[in-house]
Amino acid sequence: LLDDDHFHDECGVVGIFEHPEASNLAYLGLYALQHRGQEAAGVVSTDGQEFYNHRGMGRVADVFSAKDIKRLKGNRAIGHVRYSTTGDSVLRNTQPLVINYRHGALSLAHNGNLVNARELREELERAGSIFHTDMDTEVILHLAARVDGKDAGERLAAALSQAKGAYSIVALTETRLIGVRDPLGFRPLVLGRLVESGGYVLASETCALDLIGAEFVRDIEAGEMVIISEKGIESRRPFAPVGRRMCVFEYIYFARPDSNLDGINVYNARKRIGHELAKLYPKDADIVVPVPDSGVAAAMGYAEATGIPFELGLIRNHYVGRTFIQPAQSVRDFGVKVKLNAMPSVLKGKRVVLVDDSIVRGTTSAKIVNLVRDAGAREVHFLVSSPPTTGPCHYGINTPDRSHLIAAQHSEEQIRKLINADSLGYLTMDALYRAMGSRETGYCDACFSGDYPIFKEIGAEERQLRLIKEG
Amino acid sequence: LLDDDHFHDECGVVGIFEHPEASNLAYLGLYALQHRGQEAAGVVSTDGQEFYNHRGMGRVADVFSAKDIKRLKGNRAIGHVRYSTTGDSVLRNTQPLVINYRHGALSLAHNGNLVNARELREELERAGSIFHTDMDTEVILHLAARVDGKDAGERLAAALSQAKGAYSIVALTETRLIGVRDPLGFRPLVLGRLVESGGYVLASETCALDLIGAEFVRDIEAGEMVIISEKGIESRRPFAPVGRRMCVFEYIYFARPDSNLDGINVYNARKRIGHELAKLYPKDADIVVPVPDSGVAAAMGYAEATGIPFELGLIRNHYVGRTFIQPAQSVRDFGVKVKLNAMPSVLKGKRVVLVDDSIVRGTTSAKIVNLVRDAGAREVHFLVSSPPTTGPCHYGINTPDRSHLIAAQHSEEQIRKLINADSLGYLTMDALYRAMGSRETGYCDACFSGDYPIFKEIGAEERQLRLIKEG
Amino acid sequence: LLDDDHFHDECGVVGIFEHPEASNLAYLGLYALQHRGQEAAGVVSTDGQEFYNHRGMGRVADVFSAKDIKRLKGNRAIGHVRYSTTGDSVLRNTQPLVINYRHGALSLAHNGNLVNARELREELERAGSIFHTDMDTEVILHLAARVDGKDAGERLAAALSQAKGAYSIVALTETRLIGVRDPLGFRPLVLGRLVESGGYVLASETCALDLIGAEFVRDIEAGEMVIISEKGIESRRPFAPVGRRMCVFEYIYFARPDSNLDGINVYNARKRIGHELAKLYPKDADIVVPVPDSGVAAAMGYAEATGIPFELGLIRNHYVGRTFIQPAQSVRDFGVKVKLNAMPSVLKGKRVVLVDDSIVRGTTSAKIVNLVRDAGAREVHFLVSSPPTTGPCHYGINTPDRSHLIAAQHSEEQIRKLINADSLGYLTMDALYRAMGSRETGYCDACFSGDYPIFKEIGAEERQLRLIKEG
Amino acid sequence: LLDDDHFHDECGVVGIFEHPEASNLAYLGLYALQHRGQEAAGVVSTDGQEFYNHRGMGRVADVFSAKDIKRLKGNRAIGHVRYSTTGDSVLRNTQPLVINYRHGALSLAHNGNLVNARELREELERAGSIFHTDMDTEVILHLAARVDGKDAGERLAAALSQAKGAYSIVALTETRLIGVRDPLGFRPLVLGRLVESGGYVLASETCALDLIGAEFVRDIEAGEMVIISEKGIESRRPFAPVGRRMCVFEYIYFARPDSNLDGINVYNARKRIGHELAKLYPKDADIVVPVPDSGVAAAMGYAEATGIPFELGLIRNHYVGRTFIQPAQSVRDFGVKVKLNAMPSVLKGKRVVLVDDSIVRGTTSAKIVNLVRDAGAREVHFLVSSPPTTGPCHYGINTPDRSHLIAAQHSEEQIRKLINADSLGYLTMDALYRAMGSRETGYCDACFSGDYPIFKEIGAEERQLRLIKEG
Ligand SMILES: Nc1ncnc2c1ncn2[C@@H]1O[C@H](COP(=O)(O)OP(=O)(O)O)[C@@H](O)[C@H]1O
Ligand SMILES: Nc1ncnc2c1ncn2[C@@H]1O[C@H](COP(=O)(O)OP(=O)(O)O)[C@@H](O)[C@H]1O
Ligand SMILES: Nc1ncnc2c1ncn2[C@@H]1O[C@H](COP(=O)(O)OP(=O)(O)O)[C@@H](O)[C@H]1O
Ligand SMILES: Nc1ncnc2c1ncn2[C@@H]1O[C@H](COP(=O)(O)OP(=O)(O)O)[C@@H](O)[C@H]1O
Ligand code: SF4
Ligand code: SF4
Ligand code: SF4
Ligand code: SF4
Ligand SMILES: [Mg+2]
Ligand SMILES: [Mg+2]
Ligand SMILES: [Mg+2]
Ligand SMILES: [Mg+2]
Known part of the structure; x- marks a missing residue:
């Protein structure tokens, strides 16, 4: 796996x-x-009668063939992309889920x-529910099948009323x-x-609307x-x-x-963060x-504000997939060089x-500073476009344990030394x-400030829920 | 699909x-x-902690790689092979199923x-169950999760007490x-x-025991x-x-x-059927x-009893898979020639x-008689090693609608004419x-006599249960 | 590999x-x-302008999709199936070959x-030829490109005049x-x-004509x-x-x-061999x-001639592919049991x-006798429908070294003991x-009698020609 | 195919x-x-005895598995990546080629x-050569097999002395x-x-050396x-x-x-081009x-020189592969939006x-200007970091026919109008x-100036050489 030194978004959703x-x-x-x-990635579609679904491991381009898309009949569809750590990312845990109920x-x-x-799952199991997957999504579906409600919306709302946490x-x-x-x-x-069709689109981000030529109407509100x-x-x-608490x-x-x-706009926000970094450092x-x-954007903002020239001193290989075959006798700093x-x-x-943007475990940052020094840089000042990440996320972002968060364990000066920078901001x-x-x-x-809007249930060890592995 | 002119077994199971x-x-x-x-085909294994599963469409040899088998850890495993008509035979409807419950x-x-x-499914849905598949197996699992019982055996028994039909x-x-x-x-x-290991095996047929070198202990009783x-x-x-009613x-x-x-022994039974055909015809x-x-075996029995020489006048191509690419301008009787x-x-x-062994729709039999005549046979007497199949099976065998069963719609003389035989027995x-x-x-x-040991629920249209299709 | 205890045919060809x-x-x-x-397997087709080809490893059904067949345009085509030992059976060594020349x-x-x-190859190389494959076929193509001739037939004939050995x-x-x-x-x-189309077919065996509905015209003569x-x-x-020497x-x-x-007819010939075995033993x-x-056929002939009942005491699993995943702690005689x-x-x-039909290395025969004894047979008399195979084939059949041919190294009595039979004929x-x-x-x-119609070039070690391996 | 509106490099090579x-x-x-x-992509390796090869269609990450790499034994290897237009990009035309000769x-x-x-090919065919592929590479191999020389180097040099054109x-x-x-x-x-190993690397570009941790020694000279x-x-x-004529x-x-x-350095050269554009426009x-x-780099140079702020107003989706499934009722400007x-x-x-960097057919540039205008830009001034491309390349770059080169057919003012820019430079x-x-x-x-260092043979229609297609 190329990059485990980052917080990772867990999902994106779309609906047509x-x-x-x-x-x-x-x-x-x-x-998009x-x-x-x-x-x-997965898509479920319906023609109002039957539901069609196709899901698979890997990137969207690899999961779907033209034939797959053709088989997904009907005028309505929802889709999902998923990130997760290797062990758990099995076919059975892909979305969208589709079930029959009363x-x-x-x-x-x-x-x-x-x-x-x-x-919720334990409660449902006590009441006789069976679980095919390890996903929260299945919990929501079980709840929706057990509550009352005049329509699917009411039932979903009643189900979600029992749920605590983050969900789009x-x-x-x-x-x-x-x-x-x-x-x-x-x-x-x-x-x-x-x-043209008079239809609607729901999506995690506006960039999805742009690609399919849909007009932005508005954000769904908290x-x-x-x-x-x-x-x-x-x-x-x-x-x-309750008050809005959008993930910063x-x-x-x-x-x-x-x-x-x-x-x-995200790009502009990042540039403004660059301006702020310029003021601070x-x-x-x-x-x-x-x-x-x-x-990139924060660096551009910093350059703009300070007048120091912006240069692409590090070139990224965009053809790199998620995996590559590594030589046994490893090239120095190979993981980041690729x-x-x-x-x-x-x-x-x-x-x-x-x-x-951030320093999570610190290992990648150290290697990058190394690369830059090996290329002849006289001084390396490392600026981070976020506050120190001192805690995990419980709201849908994949994060390492606190014990692996360098900023949770070390002072800024220690981190500076660990990543071998001349200064760190x-x-x-x-x-x-x-x-x-x-x-x-x-x-x-919360992952910066420790101010968690919702507390996680005590002793929740997600791991223990996972008894079934894809062979 | 090569052969839809047959009754087809729906499954085989094995446990280690x-x-x-x-x-x-x-x-x-x-x-085997x-x-x-x-x-x-599918296998689920366990090491007593986690469950591992691998399932796929196609034949056993194609579904499992050595790597797959390796990933299926543990000292215990169950497996399943499945036949079904194309439309429904989707990945989500493969077995074994594995779930978590309380x-x-x-x-x-x-x-x-x-x-x-x-x-049962409608009842379960009314009680808030959700269904991921179209399989009876999932109904049984739901029932098992809702009943009481001191151990899994008691729970499974309690669940099955509500079920009517055939299940091994x-x-x-x-x-x-x-x-x-x-x-x-x-x-x-x-x-x-x-x-050697002191372990046990369960299997649909003894030929599975033979292949893995297991000693036959006994049949599980009805x-x-x-x-x-x-x-x-x-x-x-x-x-x-209740009395035993093993499928003849x-x-x-x-x-x-x-x-x-x-x-x-099946082979000997078939030979004895050949002897009986000799007496009748x-x-x-x-x-x-x-x-x-x-x-083959019934023909050998017939030859043995009558003294008429047994000859392999029809040679079967054993390399034929389930599908082949057919020319548009079809060769005469191509389907059977392949x-x-x-x-x-x-x-x-x-x-x-x-x-x-049997005549189901009659189309294949007609083509075979044709082939034999085209090869120069002077007379063709068609003997069938079963009684006329006049009804569908409700107990796990895939059968055409009664309207497609030639023996349900026609007299023996009509059938004889339809398949172009000189005599039919x-x-x-x-x-x-x-x-x-x-x-x-x-x-x-029952499919011969109409004497159904258990009646099917009224108006049960399995079809209607199937709302979800693999795209 | 399931079966290396046999002589194996190396190829089949077809032309339309x-x-x-x-x-x-x-x-x-x-x-067929x-x-x-x-x-x-491979097919090359032409529309008279361009040549299209598709080749792959594995069985015909696995190598070709409907899409592949569609891409093989034109009214004429040739095809090839190939057997070979694992090491050498690489994609580059599949046929038909297609080249451009003057x-x-x-x-x-x-x-x-x-x-x-x-x-021939060494001569051609000395004259500046380059070789992409290890196949004799490429040698023939090189020769055809260097000789004179009024048409492709003459050129091919002139090329083959330099070749010694077996070729259809x-x-x-x-x-x-x-x-x-x-x-x-x-x-x-x-x-x-x-x-119907008025076209022609060439094929290794008549069974190919039968499947595609072609009328048999005649054998191509030696x-x-x-x-x-x-x-x-x-x-x-x-x-x-020269005199005909068809492989018996x-x-x-x-x-x-x-x-x-x-x-x-092959079946009838085998039955007559059974009659002969009956006279001998x-x-x-x-x-x-x-x-x-x-x-099967020889056994039927033997039974017919002796009046001893013909029985299928050994049942063959026709679903067995070329490979399967074997347990490490092997089941006794697993290789033959599968x-x-x-x-x-x-x-x-x-x-x-x-x-x-034959005993090659003897290992499989020994296991089969074992199986039959383990199933309770009191006596096992092993009859072979061919003479002892005492030498390798140089004419297109894959054979083990003479040192592995049991009949080349042992007397019949020794073989009888080695395969544990009560008698051997x-x-x-x-x-x-x-x-x-x-x-x-x-x-x-020749492989029975040692009477080789053509001698192999001295010291020809085919192996040494093979320098290039598929990675 | 996503991008046919560009000149495309045809290959990259590497040797270890x-x-x-x-x-x-x-x-x-x-x-890299x-x-x-x-x-x-393909790799051929050798251990000094045998040669191993693996080639396939698609990107490096998709063509090679760890198992493939393992099978490519030996301490030496060469590799190749290839671009070509769909029709011809068949497996048989992938490199490296490997042959046996005297x-x-x-x-x-x-x-x-x-x-x-x-x-050369026609000459070789007249002399009895046969061709398996459509590639120049095979021509070189044939020549090398026919010339004299003390070692492989001399033979290759003698072969190449007959060749005219571009080859690394x-x-x-x-x-x-x-x-x-x-x-x-x-x-x-x-x-x-x-x-560390004391070995050597040859590569098309230095970025390949960087990735594998090799030290740059020098450029191979013309x-x-x-x-x-x-x-x-x-x-x-x-x-x-003769004088050097490196492709600009x-x-x-x-x-x-x-x-x-x-x-x-390429990046710096591009930035300097940006500076020049600033002076010109x-x-x-x-x-x-x-x-x-x-x-990017030229734009940065232009911004640097003019003081006009550099902004990322167009964001590129780097997950886009070579193909995607397009809706039939196309989204406006979909091809570029993706x-x-x-x-x-x-x-x-x-x-x-x-x-x-350039305007080839002009269709993509027009769509990009459209996108920018649709996003609200008041004026769009299109600057091109190369001179007008008025001719095809004969030296290894895939180019459209002259008739499709917008700059070969239109004046700058016409082009400006066609791409709907306010100004064009x-x-x-x-x-x-x-x-x-x-x-x-x-x-x-040459593709800018018409000053072709070597002329192409007259009437050379590469197309006509291609008679064999992958089915
Ligand atoms: N890793 C990289 N980072 C930045 N630029 C790259 C990288 N790899 C290739 N390039 C440059 O990208 C350009 C090709 O990409 P681009 O312009 O985005 O694609 P297109 O060919 O579709 O216009 C080339 O100029 C090439 O030099
Ligand atoms: N469709 C067929 N029906 C019966 N025999 C066949 C068929 N196809 C090939 N054969 C015969 O089967 C033999 C090869 O099969 P078999 O003996 O079962 O395999 P093995 O090579 O493993 O001994 C050959 O003699 C061949 O003539
Ligand atoms: N290995 C085997 N050897 C002989 N018969 C078999 C074997 N496996 C299955 N059978 C029998 O073959 C029959 C099914 O094959 P067959 O009649 O050839 O196919 P179809 O279903 O197309 O008629 C069944 O009666 C089954 O009992
Ligand atoms: N098409 C794009 N163009 C520019 N930035 C992008 C694009 N897609 C995603 N990003 C941004 O790239 C970042 C993730 O990429 P990057 O930093 O290169 O990877 P990594 O997660 O390995 O650090 C995110 O900040 C995301 O917002
Ligand atoms: S803790 Fe809050 S800010 Fe941090 S990633 Fe999670 S949702 Fe976002
Ligand atoms: S109806 Fe009875 S006899 Fe007929 S196939 Fe079904 S179970 Fe067997
Ligand atoms: S040596 Fe002769 S008889 Fe034996 S397999 Fe070869 S060709 Fe046939
Ligand atoms: S014509 Fe010359 S400058 Fe243009 S792409 Fe070809 S080699 Fe490069
Ligand atoms: Mg990053
Ligand atoms: Mg049958
Ligand atoms: Mg055999
Ligand atoms: Mg570009």
């Missing part, structure tokens, strides 16, 4: 209502959301994480496409319109449920209102720069070099400001919110 | 308890049971068919391998012993449940006793000739020719007694049971 | 001239010839073996389909007619070349006439029983049991005459030719 | 001498050279194009790795050293042949000296920015936006300087060479 090529559009939406998960069929794709999934969900029934975002609105979800049917769009507010890390790293989340340096791709190459002709003799919380415009809008920043 | 290479033995057992189902994990492989599956089941828990045969014992199930654990084997009788068609066609089912003919492979070739040097000018029920030894042992012969 | 679905018919012809080679394009498929291939060849040019059989006619080659073009068929005799082992084992080779036995499939199962209900207490040469009708027709029987 | 994991390093080298060809085995991988290939070749014999660059040195080739054997490196000058388009577009070609604009990735997304939050209301030849440092070093710029 009323388009003759619904599954093809869903597939393209997933294409590929950065949110590259381990598995009200017909129901399909669901989920981005997020329930903090009380284990508790798209759901498909015989007649409806439903989108719902948890009361705190951790993960993004947007609504678009297919002008705590909102939209129900799209032949009668049009209905908006509901099934949950008790989406802006810093997860989302695509060309997406707008809750009204804020005005360096006496020759060049500003980003760690591509995640460090992705990044440092240019002596740019770096030699230079005092370099290096900008990356993290973004401050205040600067972060200056860049975001305002703190008041309501963000989650 | 305590062998260091349990999954490999399960795989080999399925190899391949004739019972060639559409899909008592841990439970895996199940099932040969048979529940006649009240739909009813192998089940796997963290600590036990369970085998159970329905009260009427429609489908076979045998117990064997792995002498209505019996065996629970194999580290403490040894325990036999239970959880159901009210297993002897005529489904089972492998080298298997012994409930004490009777002593023909003035030059040669006896089987339709290979299913007609499987069978008629030899003029054997057949020319001869009066031929042709022996096959079916086995009689009495002759059948003389060949079987005794009628009293208790057999199902 | 003028049919709108030429490649589909070629594919079906290969299907699959028994002649299961390691690789006269356009030429494609060739070859069944046989040149005994002076190495010599089909060749394709822009305008012609050519078939040629070496002067001694070791390997079979037949001509058929596609009645030393004959036929040239099929829009003008019709032309027959040439480009080589100095084709009748005993290689060919399909339903084929007729040079006028003799009239046993006091209870049953005659064939080792299926190769022993293919054959012995039935105690047939064999127990019986004095058994076991009939097989080989066919005699005289009996063989009685069964074949006449010795005078001209057969090769 | 003396490393225990030679094939793994060759594979990694190809990984993936941008030079994504249609097919001196043993010889393997060759070639980047470039021979202008007299057809002529790596060749492998049992004992030597040979690298050779044609007298004009069109394509790059560099030498590196594996410090007309130089290096022979690497156990005795070390020998440099030969087998060809009559390598700097502008083909090569990776982090590579140094003949001493010049100082625009009154708000932002400079590159068409990523190829326009690769690029324009950001209104950056572009709205802005006067934009858009920088790309091409780099001038003089400015190009100012950026390159000097014209005197010797470059090919």
